[in-house]
Amino acid sequence: MRYKSKLAILALSTTCLVPFGALAADDFDVGAAEVKKEAPTYLSFVEGGFGYLTESSPHFGRFSGLDDKGLFFVGNASVIQRTDNLNFRLDASNVGTDARAVRVEGGRQGKFGAFLSYEGIPALKFTDTQTPFNGTNYLSLPTGWVPGATAQAMAAQVTAALHDVTIGQERQRYGGGATWQISPEWSLSGKVRREIKEGNKTFGLVFGSQGGTRWSAVVPEPVDYVTETADVALNYNTRKLQVQFGYEVSLFDNVDPHLTAENPFTLTAAASGNNGGVATVQLPPDNSAHLMRLAAGYNLSDTTRLHANFAYGFHFQDDEFLPYSTNPAFVATVPLPRDSLDGEVRNTLAEVGFVTRPMTQLDLRGSFRYFDRDNQTPQDLYNYALVDAATQGGNATAQARYNHPYSFTQYKAKLDAGYRLTPSTRLNVGYEYEDFERTHSEREENQTHTGKLGVRTRLANNLFGSVGYERSKRTGSTYDGMHPLEEGHHADYVAAQAGVATFGPHPGMRKYFEADLTRDKVKGSLSFMPTQAVSIGLSGNYRKDDYTETEKGLTGAPSWTATADISYSPTNAFTLSAFYSYDQSKIEQNGHHSAALIVNPDAWFEYDIKDVGHTAGIAANWDIVKDVFKLGMQYTYSRYTSKMDLTTGPATPAEGGLPENETKLHTVGLTGDYSIAPDIVLRLGYLFQKYDTTDWAYDTLGATSILRTIAMDESWDDYNAHVFTTAVRMKF
Amino acid sequence: MRLFRRAFIAIGLSLLWATAVPTAAEAADKEAATQVAAADAKAEYAANGEQTCLKCHDKAPATNILHTKHAVKGDARTPFANHQCESCHGASPQHTRKGAEGEKRAPPTVTFGPKASTPVEEQNKVCEGCHENSARISWKGSQHQFAGVACVSCHDLHTPRDPVLSKTSQPEVCFNCHKQQRAELHKPSHHPVIEGKVGCAECHNPHGSPTDKLLSGITVNDTCYQCHAEKRGPFLWEHGPVREDCTICHTPHGSVQPALLKNRAPFLCQQCHQIGHHPFGARGDTDLAGFQPQLVGKACLNCHQQVHGSNHPSGVRNMR
Known part of the structure; x- marks a missing residue:
């Protein structure tokens, strides 16, 4: 594929989805790529202009920050200055929006260097979802709120109190770093980053609980995180030996560690909860992580190399606990076993490997990986209060629970061989073995064997192909579905549950990540270049997961993807490229309806969920007048659907499948660059996006549609957005 | 565990065999290396360095190399501080020599790219000569290396801004091979990769890693915690x-x-x-x-x- 064809595909897939990036940013090939012997070489540019968005849409602008209708500033720059002694580079993009990024770096190449960076990363979701609650980390109800038994009983009151709230977050990343080449062999590098993430997301907050009945509200959860990271590495490099010793630290601080909300409900007398009071939840606690790394590579000979990676680190978390309940009437009969978790996890990694060519035709590689998550967090008995109830559970109840500090250990060995059957055909064979051991789980060990076979060949001078097949089989130790429950409850409660059929999961349930699994994977590709100007690529993947011993739970998951790419470049001045991908994944899972019917073999059901995706695109770039006028065009179309079909047994209450969810996105982009002078380019752009989506979970859901839950609408909005931009690029 | 031990022993024995027994390939390589060294000693590098090459290769993208890090002569490690173009393309007197009229000029000793006559291993050796360092300790033996991916399949050296080093253009370089990921990243729920806010290399280390999927962290979760520390x-x-x-x-x-x-x-x-x-x-x-x-x-x-x-x-x- 010609370089320009690659660029065309590049432009197609990225720029169509970067609303104004397509129009103004980062096509760095311009300038330098068109240099002539006698023409000046432009390495740098500064670009400024304006754009206009015709429709406000948080979804359209979710990652670009371009969510409000109206004018915006287009600003991009890239400046490179390099001499034999010093170098300087500045890159700035999208400076007129919340997605702006700036990076400045400089130094003396081969001696020292430093950089500073800033980047905004919006992740906007909704601007018009609604809630009756006010505030951020203390959510209050409007004055005069009259609690009701259900959301529906308070419908008028809730509806009157609803107001818009924006859901989404924005990250602001500040970074810096430096490198120092101490000697030809030794170097030191370090970087730091401070990230502030602010905004909110939604939280399903429970105010009351009675058996399987809950009173809850989906509320805005404040997000106010600060994460600071630092990474320093000392490097030693020679032709034979390369070593790196590094240390990383990450400190996470949640400025709003708790969320409290006033209870909008009147709970029944038998319900647990804080009737007439507030409910408080713990948000992500502050934590820290430290990691020491040692990596080394050694060339034993020209044909054999060894490498090793070792790491040892900690995760700490010791935020002060909230009380069992914030209910003023709560009196702890059994105190908290500790004031904070004193959580500590020790991670150990050891990975060693080799690659060698013992014969001219044969390549071998092998590796062994050991990873251990050793959770040293203390294990205690917690007699918890259910959703801010006034009382806590005794040892003979389900509310006396031991925490489970999960630990696991992974051993993995791999061996691969590549053999050149002919100069143009290579046969690959591989084998992997994994042993995975975990604590506090239904299944303490899994073993997985994987075999791989593949051929890569040049069928003709202009035709390449490859096929591969892989099968893995996972088994393991005895599956004991009761084990975590028996281990997690107090012995008094476990004894009282003896013989109770509804204590614990269905005996046929197998959690899919622990279950026996046979996985088959087939992949293939063809690459054909019938002429110098045309390139065609076809590829496909098929995967079938078969959970062989699972009666209830996930039983199968087949999926496949097929892709076609074509590019056409009759001249250097014109490129055309297109692609299409189809992917389909299915989920087959079985279940058993209702605890009360657990012993009834006819109370079964089966879900068949099928997700289908079509993604297609076409792009063209045409230098109509070389160095003076060029046009670009892109179009992408994607359509995704998800459909669930349900089959039920004779004893299962009648339920049918669900409507198909569908998402469609059309994107059209047009760009035109006109050189007013050799160093001045007028850039015009137009982008259109049309987005349509349906989602049964939200489409007809109102704030009080659910009997005992005050809901928030979290469906994406449809939009038809047009963006017009004009900018002037000065090259120098 | 028994099977695991067997596998481990098998790998160990393979390694021992591979490293302890001098092989024909190794001997051949040594011989080749000796020949290369000898050739290097008497190599006929162009007397005028890059100026010789620029007599013909006077247009972009060839000339763009002059604006890259590789062309900084003040850094003794760079190709241009040594034999300029021929540091990478090899001493190529047969290429620089003017042949008889109508005679097709011989190619440089080392050529790069998918249509190059130089095998991928030899192309990569040129790059590894300088770049086999602590940032690429696990390159050899990685999925990409073992699959015969050339450095220049991803990197474009003849440009001051290598697309794969920019978050906005990096995904498309990866998509040249990873078509399934391209389709997935267009799905309604995705990380902002195609929007240019997350680069593939923030989660993956294409030069090798101690994880199956070439992750930048030591596990899947440690990779995710780099941006989602609240879930740690x-x-x-x-x-x-x-x-x-x-x-x-x-x-x-x-x-x-x-x-x-x-x-x-x-x-x-x-x-x-x-x-x-x-x-x-x-x-x-x-x-x-x-x-x-x-x-x-x-x-x-x-x-x-x-x-x-x-x-x-x-x-x-x-x-x-």
């Missing part, structure tokens, strides 16, 4: 699969379902949780019409929000 914990009440591997529930490149989930609640939850003491069961159109909280809105998460873990003493059911 450890928590008082942990959710086992969450601690084990984020990809048990999430598919990181994109999903038709919300929140990059492999399946949405309640169906995803029901793949593991069909327990007693809870109103579990078949959820379908009747429940949709009745707005059952187990199905609509956030479904299970209408109540059990803390699926990533809770640090509340009463949070064992993920409700606090």
Whole structure:
């Protein structure tokens, strides 16, 4: 594929989805790529202009920050200055929006260097979802709120109190770093980053609980995180030996560690909860992580190399606990076993490997990986209060629970061989073995064997192909579905549950990540270049997961993807490229309806969920007048659907499948660059996006549609957005 | 464990065999190396360095190399501080020599790219001569290296701005081979990779890593915690699969379902949780019409929000 064809595909897939990036940013090939012997070489540019968005849409602008209708500033720059002694580079993009990024770096190449960076990363979701609650980390109800038994009983009151709230977050990343080449062999590098993430997301907050009945509200959860990271590495490099010793630290601080909300409900007398009071939840606690790394590579000979990676680190978390309940009437009969978790996890990694060519035709590689998550967090008995109830559970109840500090250990060995059957055909064979051991789980060990076979060949001078097949089989130790429950409850409660059929999961349930699994994977590709100007690529993947011993739970998951790419470049001045991908994944899972019917073999059901995706695109770039006028065009179309079909047994209450969810996105982009002078380019752009989506979970859901839950609408909005931009690029 | 030990022993023996026994290939390589060294000693590098090459190669993209890091002569490590173009393309007197009229000029000793006559291993050797350093310790033996990917398949040296080194253009370089990921990253729920806000190389290390998927962290979860540190914990009440591997529930490149989930609640939850003491069961159109909280809105998460873990003493059911 010609370089320009690659660029065309590049432009197609990225720029169509970067609303104004397509129009103004980062096509760095311009300038330098068109240099002539006698023409000046432009390495740098500064670009400024304006754009206009015709429709406000948080979804359209979710990652670009371009969510409000109206004018915006287009600003991009890239400046490179390099001499034999010093170098300087500045890159700035999208400076007129919340997605702006700036990076400045400089130094003396081969001696020292430093950089500073800033980047905004919006992740906007909704601007018009609604809630009756006010505030951020203390959510209050409007004055005069009259609690009701259900959301529906308070419908008028809730509806009157609803107001818009924006859901989404924005990250602001500040970074810096430096490198120092101490000697030809030794170097030191370090970087730091401070990230502030602010905004909110939604939280399903429970105010009351009675058996399987809950009173809850989906509320805005404040997000106010600060994460600071630092990474320093000392490097030693020679032709034979390369070593790196590094240390990383990450400190996470949640400025709003708790969320409290006033209870909008009147709970029944038998319900647990804080009737007439507030409910408080713990948000992500502050934590820290430290990691020491040692990596080394050694060339034993020209044909054999060894490498090793070792790491040892900690995760700490010791935020002060909230009380069992914030209910003023709560009196702890059994105190908290500790004031904070004193959580500590020790991670150990050891990975060693080799690659060698013992014969001219044969390549071998092998590796062994050991990873251990050793959770040293203390294990205690917690007699918890259910959703801010006034009382806590005794040892003979389900509310006396031991925490489970999960630990696991992974051993993995791999061996691969590549053999050149002919100069143009290579046969690959591989084998992997994994042993995975975990604590506090239904299944303490899994073993997985994987075999791989593949051929890569040049069928003709202009035709390449490859096929591969892989099968893995996972088994393991005895599956004991009761084990975590028996281990997690107090012995008094476990004894009282003896013989109770509804204590614990269905005996046929197998959690899919622990279950026996046979996985088959087939992949293939063809690459054909019938002429110098045309390139065609076809590829496909098929995967079938078969959970062989699972009666209830996930039983199968087949999926496949097929892709076609074509590019056409009759001249250097014109490129055309297109692609299409189809992917389909299915989920087959079985279940058993209702605890009360657990012993009834006819109370079964089966879900068949099928997700289908079509993604297609076409792009063209045409230098109509070389160095003076060029046009670009892109179009992408994607359509995704998800459909669930349900089959039920004779004893299962009648339920049918669900409507198909569908998402469609059309994107059209047009760009035109006109050189007013050799160093001045007028850039015009137009982008259109049309987005349509349906989602049964939200489409007809109102704030009080659910009997005992005050809901928030979290469906994406449809939009038809047009963006017009004009900018002037000065090259120098 | 027994099988594991056998596998380990097999690998160990293979390694021993590979490293201890001098092979024909090694001998051949040594001979070749000796020949190269000898050739280098008497190599006929162009007397005028890059100026010789620029007599013909006077247009972009060839000339763009002059504006790159590789052309900084003040840095003794660079090609241009040594034999300029021929540092990478090899001493090529047969190429620089003017032949008889009508005679096709011989190619440089080393050529790069998919149509190059130089084998990928030899192309990469040129790059590895300088770049086999602590940043690429695991390159040899990595998936890309073992699959015969050339350095220049991803890197463009003759440009001051290599597309693969920019977050905005990097994905398309990767998509040249990773078509499935391209399709997934267009799905309704995705990381902002095609939008240029997350680069592939923020999660993956294409030059090799101690993980299966060339991850930048030492595990899947450690990779995710680089941006999602709030989910790191450890928590008082942990959710086992969450601690084990984020990809048990999430598919990181994109999903038709919300929140990059492999399946949405309640169906995803029901793949593991069909327990007693809870109103579990078949959820379908009747429940949709009745707005059952187990199905609509956030479904299970209408109540059990803390699926990533809770640090509340009463949070064992993920409700606090």
